[in-house]
Amino acid sequence: MKKSSAWWIRIPVIFFIVLGLTEYFIDSGPLPAIMTYLEVGYFMLFILLLLIGIELIINSIENVMFHTLSEEAQERYLLAQKKAWEWPWAKDMMRKLWGTKPMAEEGEIILDHNYDGIQELDNKLPPWWTYLFYATIIFAVVYLARYHIFNGENQIEEYEQEVAEAQIAIEAYKKTAKDLVDANTVELLTDAADIKAGEAIFQANCVACHMSDGGGGIGPNLTDDYWILGGGIKNVFHTVSEGGRAGKGMIAWKQSLKPQEIAQVSSYVLSLHGITPANPKAPEGDLWKE
Numbered sequence: 001m002k003k004s005s006a007w008w009i010r011i012p013v014i015f016f017i018v019l020g021l022t023e024y025f026i027d028s029g030p031l032p033a034i035m036t037y038l039e040v041g042y043f044m045l046f047i048l049l050l051l052i053g054i055e056l057i058i059n060s061i062e063n064v065m066f067h068t069l070s071e072e073a074q075e076r077y078l079l080a081q082k083k084a085w086e087w088p089w090a091k092d093m094m095r096k097l098w099g100t101k102p103m104a105e106e107g108e109i110i111l112d113h114n115y116d117g118i119q120e121l122d123n124k125l126p127p128w129w130t131y132l133f134y135a136t137i138i139f140a141v142v143y144l145a146r147y148h149i150f151n152g153e154n155q156i157e158e159y160e161q162e163v164a165e166a167q168i169a170i171e172a173y174k175k176t177a178k179d180l181v182d183a184n185t186v187e188l189l190t191d192a193a194d195i196k197a198g199e200a201i202f203q204a205n206c207v208a209c210h211m212s213d214g215g216g217g218i219g220p221n222l223t224d225d226y227w228i229l230g231g232g233i234k235n236v237f238h239t240v241s242e243g244g245r246a247g248k249g250m251i252a253w254k255q256s257l258k259p260q261e262i263a264q265v266s267s268y269v270l271s272l273h274g275i276t277p278a279n280p281k282a283p284e285g286d287l288w289k290e
């Protein structure tokens with residue numbers, strides 16, 4: 001029986017074909033199926049064991065059959081098998097790329113000097129080397145034409161272009177991801193919709209201590225010009241997000257409100273500035289000027 005390939009080629013090839021097919025047919029999102037589903041791992045392990053099992057069975061059948069052969073047939077079988085292990089195509093390719101002369105033909109290329117028994121072969125340059133050399137020449141011509149005659153983009157220009165594209169992408173992303181704001185980047189919101197949303201959040205969470213008109217109770221008056229923790233959208237955002245001084249009762253609202261909501265309620269608080277609350281609490285803190 002003549003084998004066309006060795007087991008160490010057959011097993012991995014079949015294994016990876018099966019793996020490839022499984023990955024192709026099982027939709028597992030961005031991660032490979034074998035990492036997403038445990039069953040796929042078990043399945044592939046099963047396939048591997050199955051392949052090894054088949055190889056073992058084939059091997060033992062061959063073994064048994066071998067012993068039934070006559071001595072002469074056994075010898076022929078062994079010879080055929082040895083041949084099957086050789087890979088004529090690769091061998092041929094190798095010989096062509098290295099261009100070495102077989103030892104038996106070295107006499108043709110030996111140079112006729114002889115220094116104390118040391119002789120020299122006039123080997124040609126190995127073809128793989130010359131091909132590589134020709135490839136660099138072709139590359140150089142294309143490169144020269146592209147960058148020095150037709151003024152292709154150089155790396156600095158490519159870099160700047162990519163940065164500009166990324167900047168646009170960041171802007172677009174920021175528009176959709178409003179929750180990216182923090183105390184450093186927040187801007188006062190003036191949209192009626194934002195102020196209205198801020199009012200709803202204020203009425204739901206803050207009136208117990210600041211009163212519904214912001215006049216103050218347990219918490220300070222939010223409508224006057226005096227701020228304990230600093231006025232302006234950035235400070236107010238920071239106070240609402242991180243809370244007041246320890247033990248005063250103003251908690252860190254970032255636990256329960258999203259950044260965008262904090263921006264809305266902070267903007268609402270600042271929109272209360274200057275109104276006259278029903279029961280204004282006396283000013284606390286320092287006079288704040290923008």
Ligand code: HEC
Pocket residue numbers: 201202205206207208209210218219220222226227228229230236239240243244245246248249250251253265266269284285
């Ligand atoms: C449990 C009571 C309580 C609740 C509820 C509460 N606060 Fe406060 N708030 C306080 C207290 C007390 C202070 C003063 C903190 C300090 O002195 O450090 C304060 C301070 C503030 C300040 C800073 C005032 C300044 O003068 O610097 C802002 C702004 C503020 N609160 C907004 C809010 C908003 C918005 C909410 C709702 C999301 C809210 N608070 C809910 C009690 C509360």
